[in-house]
Amino acid sequence: MKIFQNFDINERVDDGMEKTDFEPMPEGHYRVICDKAEETTTKRTGTEAAKFEWTISEGDYKGRKLWDTLHLEHPKIGARDQNKFRDICKSTNTITPTSLDDFPGSDCVVDIKIKPASDCGTYKAGNEIKRYLPPVAKDSSQPAQAAPKRAGNGDWQAPA
Numbered sequence: 001m002k003i004f005q006n007f008d009i010n011e012r013v014d015d016g017m018e019k020t021d022f023e024p025m026p027e028g029h030y031r032v033i034c035d036k037a038e039e040t041t042t043k044r045t046g047t048e049a050a051k052f053e054w055t056i057s058e059g060d061y062k063g064r065k066l067w068d069t070l071h072l073e074h075p076k077i078g079a080r081d082q083n084k085f086r087d088i089c090k091s092t093n094t095i096t097p098t099s100l101d102d103f104p105g106s107d108c109v110v111d112i113k114i115k116p117a118s119d120c121g122t123y124k125a126g127n128e129i130k131r132y133l134p135p136v137a138k139d140s141s142q143p144a145q146a147a148p149k150r151a152g153n154g155d156w157q158a159p160a
Helices: 078-091
Strands: 028-042 048-055 065-070 107-115 126-131
Touching: 048 107, 065 078, 065 126, 078 107, 078 126
Parallel strands: none
Antiparallel strands: 028 048, 028 107, 048 065, 107 126
């Protein structure tokens, strides 16, 4: 192969790809769009979970990714994560979802906190989604009125 004729393991070639920054973002509210929502089974307990991938859609951190896994049937944290799932449904105006396929493309606002690094150094500091909120209209402190109806939404209307 030709590549081996002039290959230098120490020379880094600019491939045009941006470096990914995994430093935690500041705590606060960020508008996001759901890229993926998929069902999974946890390795440890064998219970069902829902994995969400979100992309920040506005501001200085536009394009950054956030992930959240909700352990919906876990014996200890299932109730907490079921409430978080209800918040996702309300915030994205997906009130009666029939599957996780109803969520990609939907938007909402997330409240993120900084999760500190682990004491043993295994995990670096990162962001954690604490709450899901309805989108806020630009230049307004009030939630956007009626988000477009999404599959499985039933007759739900945004509160006045």
